[in-house]
Amino acid sequence: MKCKVCKGPAVMDIRRHNAAFCKPHFLDHFRNQVARTIKEFSMFTSDDRLLVAVSGGKDSLAVWDVLIDLGYDATGFYLDLGIGGYSTRSKEAAIAYADAKGAKLIVRSLAEEHGYTVPELAKLTRRVPCSGCGLNKRYEFNRAALEEGFDILVTGHNLDDEVATLFGNVLHWNVDMLGRQAPVLEEKVVGGATALVRKVKPLVRLAERETAAYALLTGIDYVIEECPMVEGNTQHRYKEAVALLEESSPGTKNHMYFGFLNRVRHRFGDEDENFELVPCAGCGAPAARWDAAAEPVCSFCKTKRLALGRKQQ
Amino acid sequence: MKVRLRNPDRVVDVSGPATVLDLLKELSIVPEAVLVIRDATLLTRDERLNETDEIEVRPVLSGGAS
Numbered sequence: 198m199k200c201k202v203c204k205g206p207a208v209m210d211i212r213r214h215n216a217a218f219c220k221p222h223f224l225d226h227f228r229n230q231v232a233r234t235i236k237e238f239s240m241f242t243s244d245d246r247l248l249v250a251v252s253g254g255k256d257s258l259a260v261w262d263v264l265i266d267l268g269y270d271a272t273g274f275y276l277d278l279g280i281g282g283y284s285t286r287s288k289e290a291a292i293a294y295a296d297a298k299g300a301k302l303i304v305r306s307l308a309e310e311h312g313y314t315v316p317e318l319a320k321l322t323r324r325v326p327c328s329g330c331g332l333n334k335r336y337e338f339n340r341a342a343l344e345e346g347f348d349i350l351v352t353g354h355n356l357d358d359e360v361a362t363l364f365g366n367v368l369h370w371n372v373d374m375l376g377r378q379a380p381v382l383e384e385k386v387v388g389g390a391t392a393l394v395r396k397v398k399p400l401v402r403l404a405e406r407e408t409a410a411y412a413l414l415t416g417i418d419y420v421i422e423e424c425p426m427v428e429g430n431t432q433h434r435y436k437e438a439v440a441l442l443e444e445s446s447p448g449t450k451n452h453m454y455f456g457f458l459n460r461v462r463h464r465f466g467d468e469d470e471n472f473e474l475v476p477c478a479g480c481g482a483p484a485a486r487w488d489a490a491a492e493p494v495c496s497f498c499k500t501k502r503l504a505l506g507r508k509q510q
Numbered sequence: 511m512k513v514r515l516r517n518p519d520r521v522v523d524v525s526g527p528a529t530v531l532d533l534l535k536e537l538s539i540v541p542e543a544v545l546v547i548r549d550a551t552l553l554t555r556d557e558r559l560n561e562t563d564e565i566e567v568r569p570v571l572s573g574g575a576s
Contacts (some may be wrong), residue, residue, distance in 0.1 A: 198554040208552040212542075217554055254572060327573075357571060409545050409570040410552055423517045423572060433573025440542040440571065 209410050220347040221416050227411045230402045231263045238380045240397040241349045247271040248347035248394075250338045251294075251302065253287030255419040256353030258294050260400050262417060264351065265300055271351070276337050277306040278330060279314025283425055290420045303341060304399040307333055313504055315426065321504040326426035329500060336482065336497040342394040354398040357405040360450045363457055376465035377474035379458070385483055388476040393481045404450065405436075511559060513537070514566040531555040533565070543571050 198207040200219035203354060207217035211226075234240070241247060249261040252272040264271040266387045275291040278284050288304065295302035308314050309332070318333070319326040359378070366374045380401045385393035387510035400408060412419050442449045475500055479498035486493040494502075513524050514531070520546040530546045530553050546553045547566040559565065 198556055204564070207554050210554045255570075256572075404542075405572070406542060406545065406570045409568065413545065413547070413550075413552065413568075421516060421568060422519075423569075427573040430573035433571065436571040436573070437543065440540045444540050444542045 201204070201317075206413070209407070213404075213443070213451050217448075223410065224414060227407060228263050228266065230484065231260070231378055231399050232267060234380065234399050234402050235397075237284065238397070240381055240399060241269070241395075243269060245270070245348040246346065247349045247351050248303075248338070248342045248345065249273050249351045250353070251275050251291045252353070253420045254353070255417070256358075256400060256405070257354050258290070258353075258417050258419050259408045259411045259415075260351060260353045261294070262298070262411075262415060264399070265298060271300070271344075272347070273300060273302040274338060275302060275304045275339050276334060276341075277304065277308070278333075278425060279306070279308050280316060280424060283420075283422065286422070286470075288419045290418060293418060303339065303345065305337065307337070310337065311501055313508065317508075318500070318504050319373060319426070321507045322500060325430075325509035327430055327432070329504075330426070332497055332500060338418055339394055339396075339482070343391065348397045350394045352396065352398055353408070354365045355400040355403050355405050355408050356434075356450055357436050357439065358453060359398070359401050360439050360454050361432050364435045364439060365431060376464070379462065385474070387474055387483045388481075392476065392481070401454070413423075436461065460478070511561055511563040514564070516567070516569055525561060527559060529555070529559060530557045534567070535561060537567065539567060544548055544569055 198210055198217040199205065200207045200222050201216040202222040203219060205219045208220050209223045210217040239338040244504055247264060247269055249257065249264065249271050251257040251261055253275070261271055261273055273291060273295055275288055277288055291302060313321065315326055315330045318329040322329055338350055347403060366378065380398045382396040385396040439450060472485040472487045474483050475486045475493045477495035477498055478492050479494055482497065484494045484495040511524055512521055514521050523552055524533060524536060527536050531541065534541050534544070545568045547568060548563055
């Protein structure tokens with residue numbers, strides 16, 4: 198294959214664009230797609246302080262790398278989930294990248310902050326690990342952004358992540374989740390103060406295969422191994438199913454996601470009108486109050502109380 | 511040729527495939543779900559392979575909570 202731009206030998210083909218690129222023109226294409234997404238969805242400006250949630254994997258390190266190269270004020274945040282050697286290697290990858298790039302990285306640990314690791318949390322709550330992991334990551338990313346004074350929380354969600362989530366939400370008709378799926382989740386003010394920092398996903402125009410290619414071609418030493426707790430994970434199965442569809446009909450993922458954003462999403466509200474959003478009695482984070490007489494407690498505090506309660510038994 | 515596969519990490523011997531696409535078909539791997547690497551360089555699906563090549567097939571789809 199030949200590069201679409203210079204006609205030299207290509208290293209990366211992107212069938213949904215009916216294009217292939219040599220290394221320099223693929224990297225240009227990748228950065229241009231990120232810059233286009235930031236502009237198209239008015240994600241942030243160069244005046245904003247960005248906190249990038251970094252896992253040590255290809256997506257989060259790639260988005261951090263592009264933001265730094267584009268001149269944004271982007272600090273990394275790594276949360277140690279306590280998943281044995283996998284977490285150790287992930288943390289090393291995040292720290293090594295930050296050191297090599299001269300970028301600032303904030304590191305926190307779930308065990309130190311809350312008294313449990315993800316494997317312990319799964320056992321204590323008797324729920325699948327990914328459920329507690331996702332809840333704790335979202336909570337800690339937001340808490341770190343608020344405490345450290347960041348304007349925007351950036352995540353490395355790519356097109357495949359968004360399509361797999363959409364696919365699952367449609368399969369199960371999670372109508373409330375469909376209303377909340379977007380490249381930008383606006384800041385939420387509860388009780389007069391910012392409770393949820395504005396959250397953005399600048400990689401939604403790029404497939405997972407492209408973020409892996411970007412990391413490899415730029416020499417980012419990311420963690421290739423899969424999380425040991427993810428086996429049989431639903432999101433992964435959806436991605437495999439969608440990859441088959443994309444292979445036979447290139448462009449399927451793009452059509453599904455951007456068709457949803459442009460033509461369908463507005464039909465779903467982003468709020469359930471049956472509850473009121475109030476500060477959590479435990480931590481002040483947003484909590485849904487369905488009943489005026491009930492004490493409002495957020496999902497994170499409920500899970501933490503359950504886990505620590507059982508741990509003490 | 512030697513082909514390195516991941517998750518779990520292993521090396522298999524494959525002989526015969528003329529191109530990257532042929533190799534992936536033989537291994538029953540969906541091309542959209544992997545990168546194919548030779549000498550630290552990415553290969554497109556039409557790239558020709560040699561019996562002496564050392565190839566890495568790297569999965570790109572990650573799972574888990576988001």
